[in-house]
Amino acid sequence: MTLVSFWFLLIAVVWTGFFVLEGFDFGVGMLHGVVGRDEPGRRAAINTIGPLWDGNEVWLIVAGAAMFAAFPGWYATMFSGFYIALVLLLAALIVRGISFEYRGKRDQPRWLRTWSGLMIGGSLLAPLLIGVALGDLLHGLPINGSQEYTGSFWTLLQPYGIFTGITLVAVCVTHGATFLALKTSGAVRGRGTALAHRSAPVTAVVVLAFALWTHAIAGKGLLINPVEIIAVLAVFAAAWLAQEDRDGWAFAATTVAMATTVLSIFSELYPKVMVSSTRPAFSLTIHNTASGSYTLKVMAIVVAIFLPVVLVYTAWTYYVFRRRLSDKDFRVQHSG
Amino acid sequence: MGFAESQSGARVTLDLARWQFALTSINHFFFVPITIGLAVLTALLQTAWYRRSEPEYLRLTRFFGTLLVINVAVGVVTGLVQEFEFGMNWSAYSRLVGDIFGAPLAMEGLIAFFLESTFLGLWIFGWDRLSRRVHLLAIWLVAAGTMLSAAFIMAANSWMQHPVGYRIDKATGRPRLTDIWAVLTNPVFLWSYLHILVAALVTAAAVMLAVSAWQIRRGTHPDIFMRSLRLSLVVLTPAIVLALFVGSELGVIEARYQPMKIAAAEAQWNTCQPCSFSLFQIGGGNNDHSPTQIIKIPHLLSLLATNSWNGKVIGLDQLQARYAARYGPGNYVPNVFIQYWSMRVMAYIAGLVFLLTLWGLVLMWRKKVATSRLFLTAAIWAVVTPFVMNTAGWLLTESGRQPWIVQGIQLTRNGVSPSVSFTDVVISMVAFGLVYTGLGVVDWVLMVRYARKEIPPAPAPVDTDARVPSMLY
Numbered sequence: 001m002t003l004v005s006f007w008f009l010l011i012a013v014v015w016t017g018f019f020v021l022e023g024f025d026f027g028v029g030m031l032h033g034v035v036g037r038d039e040p041g042r043r044a045a046i047n048t049i050g051p052l053w054d055g056n057e058v059w060l061i062v063a064g065a066a067m068f069a070a071f072p073g074w075y076a077t078m079f080s081g082f083y084i085a086l087v088l089l090l091a092a093l094i095v096r097g098i099s100f101e102y103r104g105k106r107d108q109p110r111w112l113r114t115w116s117g118l119m120i121g122g123s124l125l126a127p128l129l130i131g132v133a134l135g136d137l138l139h140g141l142p143i144n145g146s147q148e149y150t151g152s153f154w155t156l157l158q159p160y161g162i163f164t165g166i167t168l169v170a171v172c173v174t175h176g177a178t179f180l181a182l183k184t185s186g187a188v189r190g191r192g193t194a195l196a197h198r199s200a201p202v203t204a205v206v207v208l209a210f211a212l213w214t215h216a217i218a219g220k221g222l223l224i225n226p227v228e229i230i231a232v233l234a235v236f237a238a239a240w241l242a243q244e245d246r247d248g249w250a251f252a253a254t255t256v257a258m259a260t261t262v263l264s265i266f267s268e269l270y271p272k273v274m275v276s277s278t279r280p281a282f283s284l285t286i287h288n289t290a291s292g293s294y295t296l297k298v299m300a301i302v303v304a305i306f307l308p309v310v311l312v313y314t315a316w317t318y319y320v321f322r323r324r325l326s327d328k329d330f331r332v333q334h335s336g
Numbered sequence: 337m338g339f340a341e342s343q344s345g346a347r348v349t350l351d352l353a354r355w356q357f358a359l360t361s362i363n364h365f366f367f368v369p370i371t372i373g374l375a376v377l378t379a380l381l382q383t384a385w386y387r388r389s390e391p392e393y394l395r396l397t398r399f400f401g402t403l404l405v406i407n408v409a410v411g412v413v414t415g416l417v418q419e420f421e422f423g424m425n426w427s428a429y430s431r432l433v434g435d436i437f438g439a440p441l442a443m444e445g446l447i448a449f450f451l452e453s454t455f456l457g458l459w460i461f462g463w464d465r466l467s468r469r470v471h472l473l474a475i476w477l478v479a480a481g482t483m484l485s486a487a488f489i490m491a492a493n494s495w496m497q498h499p500v501g502y503r504i505d506k507a508t509g510r511p512r513l514t515d516i517w518a519v520l521t522n523p524v525f526l527w528s529y530l531h532i533l534v535a536a537l538v539t540a541a542a543v544m545l546a547v548s549a550w551q552i553r554r555g556t557h558p559d560i561f562m563r564s565l566r567l568s569l570v571v572l573t574p575a576i577v578l579a580l581f582v583g584s585e586l587g588v589i590e591a592r593y594q595p596m597k598i599a600a601a602e603a604q605w606n607t608c609q610p611c612s613f614s615l616f617q618i619g620g621g622n623n624d625h626s627p628t629q630i631i632k633i634p635h636l637l638s639l640l641a642t643n644s645w646n647g648k649v650i651g652l653d654q655l656q657a658r659y660a661a662r663y664g665p666g667n668y669v670p671n672v673f674i675q676y677w678s679m680r681v682m683a684y685i686a687g688l689v690f691l692l693t694l695w696g697l698v699l700m701w702r703k704k705v706a707t708s709r710l711f712l713t714a715a716i717w718a719v720v721t722p723f724v725m726n727t728a729g730w731l732l733t734e735s736g737r738q739p740w741i742v743q744g745i746q747l748t749r750n751g752v753s754p755s756v757s758f759t760d761v762v763i764s765m766v767a768f769g770l771v772y773t774g775l776g777v778v779d780w781v782l783m784v785r786y787a788r789k790e791i792p793p794a795p796a797p798v799d800t801d802a803r804v805p806s807m808l809y
Contacts, residue, residue, distance in 0.1 A: 069434065069441065
């Protein structure tokens, strides 16, 4: 594999890691009001991701920075082209991140309601917008010969992009539900399991439609993409496993579903990184956007050394916080 | 649209993009130094608890740890804006130098941000899950993460001030990285990084000093807050001295690589040798080449800019002629008013802070801090000083690099995104303005609320191995 291809794969993997990890906390953010019928229940739900969400969000920062370092042309065109969408995304992420930290700092109903609302809105909007953006990469956007985006905000909102956003939101909901079922006990777990069970079939149908549409957009003919097939199978498996009370396996299934859903976009995209709808020759590829081989080599060494370290302490963190939380844990304790 | 019209439209878009970067990064840098410095100070408090097992230190750790956590949240999310902004508003810049500038940014994410945020999660939620030793290690790793992150971002910034370790690719005209070690050992980087670290300690120590002084003045638990007051003074005094010393060394380095920046900071229009330093001036600015300078200290500018008694400082007019000959016609003089005053505001306030710490140390030695209401009040109000100094320092650095975005490689006006319209930048400006104002208000309200809270009792008997309950959401 060439160095540029390796970097494309790496960026695809980082985006996948982001959605697999942050995906469930987007889901928990959206669902915390539904699975927690009262304040202790909501707090139990939020605290399942309390120690984890911040680290999960770093995957997004790394995805952006890795694109900047390895494919500056891709980063420059994408971030300036998706301008207004990114403003909205940043607002959503800011509001959501702050809501975790600040929500519990006061024990007043209006304060709690406001931050819960912002948490739900931010957790919904963020995967939706990123989904639209990733869909747009594959669908194609007006890009001219000097790699500049020539459309407007509204050009970004074409049907396939929007459907990609909806798909990712749906997978986040199911992924969040299986995570809640795995990480809580008592009433919260019951509602998490029910949600997983009820949302999974819907998500499965959405993912199936998404896989077919993605395949059609990519225009690679009848050649079957195994990544897309695994995505569809995994969501159906999750629906069944949630029903059978196999919490761990159900979560593993939604993890695979999330990973393959994201990877299917990148696998169809390669070796392009942004398709130009103006003229195919104007498309951005891994070759016409990449950094020099020295930078790619240096960064590959850095990744080879530090990514394993990150994975080890991240895994250890999940192990430390493996205990299930219950609304009962929060009945006695008041915020402070 | 006529040519002239589109020119002026582009000009306004450029100005707005510059304002946006200045405002968002100044805002970001309100929270960053508190985070870096307070992580270190909280780690020190927790270390004191770990070694001495005195419950007062545990209470202080959790008290100041809460203030740390409130700030980290804002620092993290506003940092995300900074990373996106390069691509959004400055895509031509990103396209040109991503090969070099992107590398430290990616390292920052992978090496520093993961460490900081993962171990902060472990620290906040791990009180009852981790052993005392591992839990202490967690806060130190958070502190290490914040300091590493500052290192990478300063390496990236220093490359914009003094580009090293690259060659210009003949085919594309773009700089290509050829030596990562040169980027990571750039003399501008080493000195500015040290400067940032001590500035962060100054900021956090000033916050801790103000909060402790407020609590002591109110009279609740003065015994406990005397400990944090002592710690803050012991850190603040050497830190402010170091900040002055490192800052002046950085001036010498910058005078070598960015002579415009330092000449403008002294409003030195003509070459001088030896050069005196003016304490104040009336008038000045880019159109006034002979301002009225008041109180001149002979030789001081030579010393500050070159480290030698009779050093020569080349004037702005001479530098302008030299740059025009080298880079073509244009105006290469940064905003002299900003340079002159940001340098002085920073240095003079640092002097005042140093005097305050001396006063505090004398009172502490005589055991009179708790009863000196005058000192306590001064210490509370001194909390604004580091934020003014930090902002002035960044203005000096960044405005002094103008008109370049990367010194000698790209002009700021050529770095802006070609595909982004005036309306786009207005929309983002309004959106960030609203979100940041909201954030600022909430952060301030919570900080003040928690800083004024009565310190909660030690959560568990600390002489046993009983676990301390976690700080939950």
